[in-house]
Amino acid sequence: MEREVFERGHAAALLPYDPARREFILCEQFRVGALAAGMSPWQVEIVAGIIDENETPDDVARREVQEEAGLTALELWPIQRYLVSPGGASETVYLYLGRISSLGAGGIFGLASENEHIRVSIVSEDELEHLVDKNKLTNASTIIAAQWFFLNREKIRARWDTST
Numbered sequence: 001m002e003r004e005v006f007e008r009g010h011a012a013a014l015l016p017y018d019p020a021r022r023e024f025i026l027c028e029q030f031r032v033g034a035l036a037a038g039m040s041p042w043q044v045e046i047v048a049g050i051i052d053e054n055e056t057p058d059d060v061a062r063r064e065v066q067e068e069a070g071l072t073a074l075e076l077w078p079i080q081r082y083l084v085s086p087g088g089a090s091e092t093v094y095l096y097l098g099r100i101s102s103l104g105a106g107g108i109f110g111l112a113s114e115n116e117h118i119r120v121s122i123v124s125e126d127e128l129e130h131l132v133d134k135n136k137l138t139n140a141s142t143i144i145a146a147q148w149f150f151l152n153r154e155k156i157r158a159r160w161d162t163s164t
Contacts, residue, residue: 006089012060013048013095015145016071018102019160024128025069025105028119039138046142057094065098069120070109073098079148095145099160
């Protein structure tokens with residue numbers, strides 16, 4: 001028996017969250033894989049990037065939130081490491097919740113050298129919950145991070161309560 005494995009490397013992804021304003025940052029960008037699958041190529045996603053040699057997943061999460069959304073991750077909360085498609089690929093994603101300030105966030109970001117044109121939007125907790133409930137999100141990192149947030153919302157608020 002022969003088996004093939006697609007070796008792409010590993011990634012880190014971060015759901016940016018402002019606990020004081022109870023807002024998230026989401027990114028929309030063109031994804032050719034979605035187009036090839038017959039889905040909308042304009043995907044609403046969380047921040048993510050490939051882990052380069054000599055980088056840690058935490059480093060990548062912090063770098064990507066700056067590059068893709070112009071924000072600083074004030075604190076990282078590890079969610080999960082998961083296999084993207086274990087039947088044929090070795091790629092894993094290190095998934096995080098990142099505490100940020102959403103004040104003044106939004107706009108177009110990304111690196112020209114990577115041909116990125118990323119539209120950054122602010123969404124409330126209710127809006128993100130609606131996107132999950134109505135199956136409007138179509139990529140695993142975003143769905144997993146959002147569902148994890150809603151399962152752990154009270155614990156997150158207790159840890160990151162900024163009202164005191």
